[in-house]
Amino acid sequence: MFDAPRACLPGARRRRVLALLAGLAGVAAATPAMSAPSPAILDLLRAAAAGDVPAIERALAAGAELETRDARGRTPVLLATQGGHVAAARRLIARGADVNAQDAQQDSAFLLAGARGLTEIVRAALAAGADWRITNRYGGTALIPACERGHVETVRLLLTTGIDVDHVNRLGWTALLEAVILGQGGAPHQEIVRLLLARGARVNLADRDGITPLRHALRQGQAEVAALLRAAGGR
Structure with missing residues (x-):
């Protein structure tokens, strides 16, 4: 399992290596x-x-743990x-699955459904007690990638x-900033900008470089989005 220390090691160093290996062996032996x-x-x-919904039901009936x-x-x-x-996710949620349980990269069913635009799963998750304050690995809520x-x-x-419409993720961006910076400026993103502004998003909340949503929209040639932001007091 472990290589033995060389006999040519100096005495003190050899004893330290032996002690270390003995400790590691003890941990390995104690770990089930x-x-x-x-x-x-x-x-x-x-x-x-x-x-596969029928197979899900069979596995649960056979004793598989839901979580x-x-x-x-x-x-x-x-x-x-x-x-x-969607049908499988909704069935699992109806059976009591934890929609807030996050994996190794901090995805949860609720967060991922928001990012993927799986509205019916989001709806089921919210009805089952989804925590809209939970954040993904970028420090963003479900709203930010959806926008x-x-x-x-x-x-x-x-x-x-x-949900906090002005939540700032680890990139220093809000939902409004992401809708402009990473959006295409077309009809879907225009509607999202309208929705965010109607919900009270701070139109002049800038990124870490002090650049506002309006300035980003102008830089990217998003004329329609820029007009919406100006009408809401953007500068």
């Missing part, structure tokens, strides 16, 4: 071996990833959401909650 997942658990994870996780920390409801399997990607109906739904 991880048991292999049961067939029912594997069946549930596979079924969720495939969106079991795969090697990346993904729960069945997150796997179903990741695959865009960036032009998911109008998802944004409309999220804005019916108490």
Whole structure:
């Protein structure tokens, strides 16, 4: 398991290495071996990833835990959401799946559904107690990527909650800034800008470089978005 220290090591150093290896061996001996997942658990994870609702029900009936996780920390409801399997995700949520459970990269079913524009999963998650304050690995709420990607109906739904419309992520951007900076300026992003402004988004809240949404819109040639921002007091 471990290579023995060379006999030519000086005495003191050799004793330190031996002590270190003995300690590591002790930790290894004290650490219980991880048991292999049961067939029912594997069946549930596979079924969720495939969106196979009958197979999900069979796996749960066979004793699979609803909150079991795969090697990346993904729960069945997150796997179903990741695959865009609305019916499977909704069934798991109806069975009591935790929509706020985050995986190793801080995705949850609620956050990912928002980012992907899976409005019906977002709706089911909210009804099941989704925490709209939870943030992803970029420090953003579900609203921010939904705005960036032009998911109008998802944004409309999220804005019916108490979600912070001016939340700033780790990039220093709000939902309004992302809608402008990373958006295309077309009809979906124009509507999202209208929705955000109607919800009270601060039109002149700048990024870390002091650049406002209006200035970003002008730089990117988004004339229609710039007009909306100006009408709301943007500068």
